[in-house]
Amino acid sequence: MNTALGIILITLVVMVTLWVTIFGTAGAMLSRHAGSSRSLGIFLGASLGPIGLIILLIRSRRSHQPQILSDSMVGITIQTSSGTMDIGI
Amino acid sequence: MANDAIMQRRVLAAIGAAIVSSSLALPWLSARSASHSYAHSAISLPIFPWIILTLVLVALLCNLLSTSFSVSWLESLSAALASVIFLSPIVSVISINLASAWATPALMPSTFRRVLIGVTPASGLWLALFGGLLMVVSAIDKTSEFLEGLRSSGQRLRAGDRTVIAVILAIIGAILYLESRYQSWITLSVSTTTGAPERWPIPGFALPVIGIVSNFEIIAIIACAIWQITRPSLGTATTLTIIGFAPVFYGAIGACMRLVPSDASIRIPEAFNSTIAQWAPTAERMSNGYMSIPHLRQSVHANFSMGQGSTCSLIAGLFVVLAGLILIHTHKNEGN
Known part of the structure; x- marks a missing residue:
């Protein structure tokens, strides 16, 4: 019984490792693109899988979306590691 | 202040690692034959405890090193390994519960079902889940938010919220x-x-x-x-x-x-x-x-x-x- 349980638990750990490698890497890339922490992206991608990636994708798109700064100005907000920067045109 | 935050992060990672490691000596699974149940500690299983111990040690080392020399790949590796340690007990609990759901046996491979039916998660598995959570919180650099949340909840509780x-x-x-x-x-x-x-x-x-x-x-x-x-x-x-x-x-x-x-x-x-x-x-x-x-x-x-x-x-x-x-x-x- 011990051997069978051991093999099953090892298989589960291997499956989780593969899952974390695939979705964690994708999460890290998307998170980096959105300008936020890479490790948070790894955790979100790994724990929520495709749903986590969609959340990160939406965040990434929002952070790069053009927005109206005032009535006469249109600009973009760039997120950097030290904060956000608005560039108006 | 920054040094305090780094120290808190290190301590939380070390506590998480200690909890996961000590959970290996406790019963992880309880298997049941027709009328008797038997507890299995992780340490009694072949190879598995060594895999978990190695993961915990490498994750802890990466975490400690990434706080000392800000190397981004060390931080990423620490987060990935902590995620594996945290998710493995969760996936085990889900697998056990899926195998127990007799109405949907086709969801699991037949070997899993044969062995996992009658198996229940025990204290060690839940403790490993908690330790893994602490390691993840530390690895993704959310220690201060986590501790602040605990502190404010404690204050609200004392105030009778x-x-x-x-x-x-x-x-x-x-x-x-x-x-x-x-x-x-x-x-x-x-x-x-x-x-x-x-x-x-x-x-x-x-x-x-x-x-x-x-x-x-x-x-x-x-x-x-x-x-x-x-x-x-x-x-x-x-x-x-x-x-x-x-x-x-x-x-x-x-x-x-x-x-x-x-x-x-x-x-x-x-x-x-x-x-x-x-x-x-x-x-x-x-x-x-x-x-x-x-x-x-x-x-x-x-x-x-x-x-x-x-x-x-x-x-x-x-x-x-x-x-x-x-x-x-x-x-x-x-x-x-």
Whole structure:
């Protein structure tokens, strides 16, 4: 019984490792693109899988979306590691 | 201040690693043959504890090094390994519960099902999950937010904040409900083909409908409780109250069952014995004769008694309903 349980638990750990490698890497890339922490992206991608990636994708798109700064100005907000920067045109 | 934050992060990672490592000596799984259950600590399993120990040590080392020399790949590796340590117990619990859900056996590979049926998660697995959570919080650099959240919840609790009290009650209810799934709800005494009477305690997870639905209810209770802490709303409070009535209802059925006569003559369907015939030899072979499932007579005289599982479910439901009612009352007062 011990051997069978051991093999099953090892298989589960291997499956989780593969899952974390695939979705964690994708999460890290998307998170980096959105300008936020890479490790948070790894955790979100790994724990929520495709749903986590969609959340990160939406965040990434929002952070790069053009927005109206005032009535006469249109600009973009760039997120950097030290904060956000608005560039108006 | 920055040094304090780094120190807190390191300490949290070390505590998480210590909890996961010490959990290996405790029972991770409890396997059940027809009438007996046996605890298995992770350390008694082959290779598996060494894999977990290696993962924990490498994750801790990466975490400590990444706080000293800000190297981004070390931080990423630490987060990835901590995620593996945190997710492995969760996936194990999900697999065990899927294997226990007899209505959907096709969801799992047959080898998993044969071995995992009757297996329940034990204290070590839950402790590893908690330790893994601490390691993840440290690895993704959310230690200060985590500690601040704990501190403010403690202050709100001391100040008598009803929301925090209700959330704690709801979480206690969820834990009790989870525990009730693994306790015996009905104990059957049946005669087998060998003539010797067998006592079969039937846990909550093996019961039709309740076994499967309770999984989703526990997840919903925990989700509603967490939601209440972050964004309190009347809708979530009402949902929590409604969900809480389900375990109360199951517990009430158990209480009613105590009133009916406990002796019954049951005709066992042939399909039941043929299922046993299909499963028993492989399960017995894989477990070295450890899981023996006896055949039943076609017509058996069964004597059943109610276990403590339904009582535990009733108490769990009352906790959740009370939590929901407190939250509704709080919202009503705030609205006025």
